[in-house]
Amino acid sequence: MLYKSLKTLVILSFLxxxxxxxxxxxxxxxxxxxxxxxxxxxxISGGTAHIPVMKAAAKAIxxxxxxxxxxxxxxxxxxxxxxxxxxxxxxxxxGRQPTEGEVSKYGLKMFKWAIDGVAVVAHPQNGVKALTxxxxxxxxxxxxxxxxxxxxxxxxxxxxxxxAASGTREVFWTKALGKGEIFDKANVVVSxxxxxxAISNDPYGIGYVSVGHxxxxxxxxxxDGVAPTMERVVSGDYPVARGLFSxxxxxxxxxxxxxxxxxxxxxxxxxxxxxxxxxxx
Amino acid sequence: xxxxxxxxxxxxxAAAIISAAVPLAIFIFMxxxxxxxxxxxxxxxxxxxxxDPIHQSYGILPMIIGxxxxxxxxVAAAFPVCLGCAALVSDAAPGPxxxxxxxxxxxxxxxxxxxxxxxxxxxxxxxxxxxxxxGSGFSLLxxxxxxxxxxxxTMILLFCDSFGRVTHTYRQAAAALxxxxxxxxxxxxxxxxxxxxxxxxxxxxxxxxxxxxIALMLAGNAVxxxxxxxxxxxTLTAHIALIIAADFDSPEFxxxxxxxxxxxxxxxxxxxxxxxxMRLPGRRP
Numbered sequence: 231m232l233y234k235s236l237k238t239l240v241i242l243s244f245l246x247x248x249x250x251x252x253x254x255x256x257x258x259x260x261x262x263x264x265x266x267x268x269x270x271x272x273x274i275s276g277g278t279a280h281i282p283v284m285k286a287a288a289k290a291i292x293x294x295x296x297x298x299x300x301x302x303x304x305x306x307x308x309x310x311x312x313x314x315x316x317x318x319x320x321x322x323x324x325g326r327q328p329t330e331g332e333v334s335k336y337g338l339k340m341f342k343w344a345i346d347g348v349a350v351v352a353h354p355q356n357g358v359k360a361l362t363x364x365x366x367x368x369x370x371x372x373x374x375x376x377x378x379x380x381x382x383x384x385x386x387x388x389x390x391x392x393x394a395a396s397g398t399r400e401v402f403w404t405k406a407l408g409k410g411e412i413f414d415k416a417n418v419v420v421s422x423x424x425x426x427x428a429i430s431n432d433p434y435g436i437g438y439v440s441v442g443h444x445x446x447x448x449x450x451x452x453x454d455g456v457a458p459t460m461e462r463v464v465s466g467d468y469p470v471a472r473g474l475f476s477x478x479x480x481x482x483x484x485x486x487x488x489x490x491x492x493x494x495x496x497x498x499x500x501x502x503x504x505x506x507x508x509x510x511x
Numbered sequence: 512x513x514x515x516x517x518x519x520x521x522x523x524x525a526a527a528i529i530s531a532a533v534p535l536a537i538f539i540f541m542x543x544x545x546x547x548x549x550x551x552x553x554x555x556x557x558x559x560x561x562x563d564p565i566h567q568s569y570g571i572l573p574m575i576i577g578x579x580x581x582x583x584x585x586v587a588a589a590f591p592v593c594l595g596c597a598a599l600v601s602d603a604a605p606g607p608x609x610x611x612x613x614x615x616x617x618x619x620x621x622x623x624x625x626x627x628x629x630x631x632x633x634x635x636x637x638x639x640x641x642x643x644x645x646g647s648g649f650s651l652l653x654x655x656x657x658x659x660x661x662x663x664x665t666m667i668l669l670f671c672d673s674f675g676r677v678t679h680t681y682r683q684a685a686a687a688l689x690x691x692x693x694x695x696x697x698x699x700x701x702x703x704x705x706x707x708x709x710x711x712x713x714x715x716x717x718x719x720x721x722x723x724x725i726a727l728m729l730a731g732n733a734v735x736x737x738x739x740x741x742x743x744x745x746t747l748t749a750h751i752a753l754i755i756a757a758d759f760d761s762p763e764f765x766x767x768x769x770x771x772x773x774x775x776x777x778x779x780x781x782x783x784x785x786x787x788x789m790r791l792p793g794r795r796p
Contacts, residue, residue, distance in 0.1 A: 388647035393732075393753040394763065411565065417649045417743045418732035418753060431637055432647050 261495030262294040264488045269297035272485050276303075276310015276323035277397055278421035279346055279440035280474055282505040284323070287492060290501070298485065304421050306395030314338070314477050320486045324475045325397025325440065337480050342473040343493045344507040347441035348402045349458035349470070350451040351426075353433045358382045360452040366406060369436060372413030377434060389416035390428050390437030398422060401472040402438045406453065442506035464508055474507065538775060545768030557766055558773075562734040562750075569766045573736045575773060577744035580737065581651055581726060582719035585658035586666075586712060593663050593715075594708070597670030602696050613671065619664040628728035631657040636729065643741055649731030652740040657725050662715040669714060673707020674700055709788040717781040720774065723748035747774050 274284055281302060288300035305313070307324035314322025315336030325346065328338050350366060352358060358380055361369070368374040369387060378384045391412050392399035403409060419425050422443045429435045430447035441458050444450050450458050453470065462468040476493070478486055492498045499509035542549075548557055560570020600612045635657060640648030677700050685695045701708075723746075726732075731743025732753060745753075747770045754763050 386646070390647075395753075395755075414561075414563065414735035415733045415743060417647055418734075418745070420727065420753070427632065428647075428649070431633070432640065435647060 261492045261497050262291060264491060265291055265295040265298055268295065268485055268488065270485050271299045271301065272321065272489055273319040274300065274302045274321045274323065274476075275305050275313050275319045276321075276477075277307045277325040277474065278304040278423060279325045279398055279442060280323040280476070281423070282442060283344070283474075283493075283502055283507065286501045286505065287489070287498060290497070291489065291492060300489070304423075306393060306420070307397030307400070308395030311336070311338070311477060314479050317479060320478065320483065321489065322477045324477060326400045326472055327475060328477060338477045339479075339481060341476045341478070341490050341493070343476060343490075343498070343510055344474040344502045345463065345471055345510065346474050346507050347458045347460075347463040347468055347471045348398050348406065348438055349441050349444060350406070350436065350438050350453060351429050351444065351448040352436050352451055353429060354446065354449045355433055356382060356449065358451065359449065360455065363406070363454050366453065367408065367410045370407055370413060370416070371411040372415065383434075385434045388432055388435040389413055390425060390432075390435055391416045391418055392425065392438075393418055393420050396420075397472065398438065398440055402470060405470045405472075406438070440507075444506065460506070460508055473510075538772075541768050541771045541775065545765070545772050548765055548769050554769075557769055561736070564763055567762075569762050571747065571750065571766060571770055571773070573734055574745050574747045574750045574770065577651070577726075577730070577737055578720060578746040578748070578774075578777075580740075581655055581658065581730065581744070581746055582716050584651060584655035584740065585662060585719045586715045588655060589659035589663045589666055589715060590712060592659075593666040593670060593711070596663070597667045597674060598696060600667070601671045601674040602700065603692070616664050616667045620668070624661055624722060624724045625728075627657050627661055628724045631725065631729045639741070646741045647731065647743065649729060649743050650741045651730060651737055651744050654726050654730035655740070657729055658719050658722060661722060661725060662718045665718055666711045666715040669711030670704070670708055673704035673711070676707065677703040706788050706791050710785045713781050713785045713788065717778055717785075720777055720781070721748065723752055727752055 274288075281304060284300075284302045288302060291298055292300060303319075307326055310319075310322035310324050311328050311332050312322070313319045315332065315338065322338075327342075328340060332338060333340070350361065356377070358377065361380065365374065365380055369380070370389065370391075372389070374380060375387055376384065377387055389412075392402075403412065417428070419428050419437075422439045425437045425439045426443055426445075426448055429437050429439075436451075439448070441450075441460070441463065444458075452458070453468070456462050456468045458468050458470070463471050476490060478490075481487075482490060493502070494511060496511075499511050502509045548554060556568075557570055558575075559572050560568050562568065562570055562573060596612070596616070600609045600616070604612070631653060635653050636648035638648075639650060639653045640646060643652075681699050681703065682695050685699045690698065726746040727749040730746060730749065732745045732749055733743035734745055735742075737744035751767055751770050754767055
């Protein structure tokens, strides 16, 4: 995924191209059959961790039924909850559970379709592959400011964090940093994709992304000896984890319902697993 | 008055009233929503404090400073290049080369800022990081260089216009006195175009102040006061973009209106400045 950083001011929604893809084999149990005869648009925005799964699901659905158009935008969990609550989109994604206030204010219905870890990441060439929780807290509060102190090269640590709308930041700040301070000199980026782009380009950077976004371009850092792998998140050994939610205002409409059903179907859950998240079924 | 005259007159009047009313309405809207802060006795704390939500401090001074430094750096970097480019286009290389360059500059006005931001991330950020050691490469300087590129078409086109407006007979008189083309330009055209150049600089400054994406993508967005140009910093516009998703009732969200008001007032002052310089009497040689 390329760098996408646009906030609510300029929401970049892109329609996924229908080309190049053979339609999925149809069978009686095909979850895509639910879309038969339907047409219209599903607008989705919010959590940036969700985007890879959203794109893959949208591609499969739009290939099976070109009459259905699905637009996907980022913005962050806060934006997703706000926009679905205001009726601007059909589905608002959030990488954290909406607060009670948000649920009662907007009448949200939550659908948790995956579990995701939030992992500390550094540049692949960075020698530091493991940190303790207290080291991590001291790094993010700015007390440790040189890689040398944690076994790296004699270089300043470049901190990266996320904006206020980020569910990933919320979970990382609560569960990994214990709501500790985040140094005010930290750079702020606006999506999981942007974080990955920043860290993969900065040999001395450290940040955090959704586990589903980790690939060869960044290296995950083990926390207190536990690597942030899918297995360790499932087993509960890796504590910095959260649910991935899709929220609707009240009961979803027929199209949104079909989309959510697809996410919970075996095919949808296979996409979830394929993209590096933990399916709920 | 015929029917069509009547329609034309009132149609245009309605259009004029609406376009004048919209900015005013925006101002009133922001002032109303920012009213709780303006009257809470925390105005100065918010305007002059630091941003530290964990400790209930919602000051926007670092962003105001970041905005100013960034805009001034960008215009300072763009100014000499733009002046040279405008001189080349309108004076030193008339004919096909000049027309071609003029076309390129006009095309540049249409490039979306996200393209500049994108290019900046992959080309300029690593360059700045490697060239100036330390730091992440996301810095005031990085954003300022890209922003300079963004504001330069505005500045160049205004400079060109002001050069073109210099009365031709002045140049002919200078030429008759034996001045070379370069001398004519330096001693006749430049002083005559002074007001236009100033207006171009102020408009460039206005664009630089108001741009969101380049600062958001390249300046690093750290909330601390920037210590030097290689430091990460946040502008008012980027701050609004980053905070807008916060809860409507949160104090963070309320300070946004103060950011908006600050930007509004700054831009208005700049536009007034442009108007005034346009009206100044030109200097006679």
